[in-house]
Amino acid sequence: MPRQQQPARPARRRSYDQYCAAARALDSVGDRWTLLIVRELLAGPRRYTDLHADLPGVSTDVLASRLRDMEQGGLAVRRRLPPPAAAAVYELTEHGRGLLPVLTALARWGAPALAERRPTDAVRAHWFALPLLRALDGLTRHGVVEVRLEEGEFHISTGAETSAGQVYGYGPAVQPDACLALTTDVALAIGRGDRTLAEAVRDGVAQVLGDGPLAAELRAGPTAARLTR
Known part of the structure; x- marks a missing residue:
């Protein structure tokens, strides 16, 4: 007789089963790759292929599984862009965007480990947005700063109005209010807090392009700008 097929058991939700806020958070984002997917989506909606x-090193099966988990957990949604794009993209929910402070704190904690770049390390320009966000957090002028590194460009939104929205994005900005050109090493030093942006500009290792108020505040530095208001 053919063996009767048993009904599939429903997948059990992975959990630490601990009544602890940190454990509950890790139930949602503790799996490998999840927080790095959040890092990518913090810069805006993205197609699966992008x-x-x-995310060099992630398999297609794992990426698809993590995205499903993020949808089920209310961290991300999948939607279709209107024509002419007509492509499906993933984007963070408000709940998912709430992980920004977690990622910036994690980037600050991990920055000293970037003292040496390994030959096998992949790199993308927008990965340096997280270390720089803390350095630009005190800027009072609302606008968009285009950051230019050897690896490419990304852009950061500044000002209190951006706290609940998208704070950085891929590639060059459409209409930047200021441009910041610096090396990766200088960006990491600023992100670690080893030097301020104003010091980097003063020492000639960072260049601010632009004539508007946001460019002027970048040259002065967030702290100096607050003191002169």
Whole structure:
């Protein structure tokens, strides 16, 4: 007799089963790759193929599984862009965007480990947005700063109005209010807090382009700008 097929058991939700806020958070984002997917989506909606390209080392099966888990957990949604794009993209929910402070704190904690770049390390320009966000957090002028590194460009939104929205994005800005050109090493030093942006500009290792108020505040530095208001 053919063996009767048993009904599939429903997948059990992975959990630490601990009544602890940290454990509950890790139930949602503790799996490998999840927080790095959040890092990518913090820069805006992305297609599956783009996510896979900017997450070197993740398999297609794991990426698809993590995205499903994020949808089920209310961290991300999948939607279709209107024509002419007509492509499906993933984007963070408000709940998912709430992980920004977690990622910036994690980037600050991990920055000293970037003292030496290994030959096998992949790199993308927008990965340096997280270390720089803390340095630009005190800027009072609302606008967009285009950051230019050897690896490419990304852009950061400044000002209190951006706290609940998208704070950085891929590639050059459409209409930047200021441009910041510096090396990766200088960006990391600023992100670690080893030097301020104003010091980097003064020492000639960072260049601010632009004549508007945001460019002037970048040259002066967030702290100096607050003191002169």
